[in-house]
Amino acid sequence: PGALMAGKRGLIMGVANNRSIAWGIAQACANHGAELAFTYQGDALKKRVEPLASSVGSNLVLPCDVTDAASIDAAFEELSRTWGGLDFLVHAIAYSDKDQLTGRYVDTTPDNFAKSLQVSCYSFTAIAQRAERLMTDGGSLLTLTYYGAEKVMPHYNVMGVAKAALEASVRYLAVDLGEKNIRVNAVSAGPIRTLAASGIGDFRYILKWNEYNSPLRRVVTIEEVGDSALWLLSDLGRAVTGEIVHVDSGYHVVGMKNPDAPDI
Ligand code: NAD
Numbered sequence: 001p002g003a004l005m006a007g008k009r010g011l012i013m014g015v016a017n018n019r020s021i022a023w024g025i026a027q028a029c030a031n032h033g034a035e036l037a038f039t040y041q042g043d044a045l046k047k048r049v050e051p052l053a054s055s056v057g058s059n060l061v062l063p064c065d066v067t068d069a070a071s072i073d074a075a076f077e078e079l080s081r082t083w084g085g086l087d088f089l090v091h092a093i094a095y096s097d098k099d100q101l102t103g104r105y106v107d108t109t110p111d112n113f114a115k116s117l118q119v120s121c122y123s124f125t126a127i128a129q130r131a132e133r134l135m136t137d138g139g140s141l142l143t144l145t146y147y148g149a150e151k152v153m154p155h156y157n158v159m160g161v162a163k164a165a166l167e168a169s170v171r172y173l174a175v176d177l178g179e180k181n182i183r184v185n186a187v188s189a190g191p192i193r194t195l196a197a198s199g200i201g202d203f204r205y206i207l208k209w210n211e212y213n214s215p216l217r218r219v220v221t222i223e224e225v226g227d228s229a230l231w232l233l234s235d236l237g238r239a240v241t242g243e244i245v246h247v248d249s250g251y252h253v254v255g256m257k258n259p260d261a262p263d264i
Pocket residue numbers: 013014015016017019020021022040041045064065066067091092093094095119144145146147188189190191192193194195196197
C-alpha cells in the first residue's frame with residue numbers, strides 16, 4: 001500500500017456486490033490511502049454494500065437512486081455536511097431492461113430508451129453538477145463505458161447508444177469543469193462477469209471472444225480496472241481529462257479475428 005491517495009476523499013457510486021467494477025476501483029483507492037464514501041441503490045443492496053464499505057474503513061454509506069433528483073440531492077447534502085468537500089468520484093451505474101439486451105436494437109421501445117439513457121448517461125451529468133459544488137479544490141470524476149459505444153456489439157443494443165452519449169458527455173463535462181481543475185474521464189472496460197453483465201445475452205460467448213482475440217489473450221479483472229482508475233483519479237493523471245481509457249487487454253485495436261483462435 002502506498003500513500004498515493006492519502007488525504008483524498010472519494011465517493012464510489014455503483015457497488016452492488018464484491019464482483020462490481022466499482023468495488024475493484026474502491027479497493028485500489030483504499031489500498032492507496034483514500035477515504036471513501038459509498039452510495040447504494042435501494043434497501044436490498046444496503047446489506048451488501050455496508051460490510052464491503054466497512055472492510056475498507058468506511059462507514060459513510062448513503063442511499064441514492066439516480067432516477068430521483070431528491071435522492072441525489074440528499075446524498076450530496078449528507079456528504080457536504082460530513083466532509084465539506086470531495087476530491088474524486090466514481091460513477092459505475094448503468095441500466096437497461098434485460099428484454100432489450102437481446103435481439104435487435106431497432107426494436108427498442110421509447111420507454112426503455114428514455115430510462116436507459118437517463119440512468120446510464122444523464123445520471124453522470126446530474127452527479128457532476130452536484131460534485132462541482134463540493135470540489136472546491138479541483139477534482140477527478142470517472143465513469144465506466146464499453147466498446148459497444150464505438151462499434152456494434154451483438155445484444156448490447158440501446159446500451160451502446162447510451163454509452164456513446166455518455167462518452168460524448170465526458171468530453172463536454174471536461175470542457176465545462178476544466179477551469180475549476182475538475183477532470184472528467186472514462187474507463188472503457190473489457191467484458192467482466194458482473195450482475196449488470198448477466199443481463200446481456202450470450203455474455204459467455206463475448207468473454208471467450210475477447211479472451212481469444214485480444215492482444216493479451218485474456219479478459220480483464222475488476223482489480224485491473226481499479227488500478228487504471230487509480231491513475232486517473234490520483235494526481236498521476238493530473239494532466240488527463242476528456243479521455244476514454246481502454247482497459248480491455250487491447251481488444252479495441254484489433255481489426256480482425258485471431259486466425260489461430262479456437263472455435264467458441
Ligand atoms: P454491477 O451490476 O455490479 O453495477 C451496476 C450498478 O448500477 C449497480 O450497483 C446498480 O445498483 C447501479 N444502478 C443501476 N440503476 C441505478 C439507479 N437507478 N440508481 C443508482 N444506481 C443504479 O455491474 P458492473 O458491470 O460493475 O457495472 C458498472 C459499470 O461498468 C456500468 O456502467 C457498466 O455499464 C460498466 N461496464 C461494465 C462492463 C462489464 O462487462 N461488466 C464492461 C464495461 C463497462
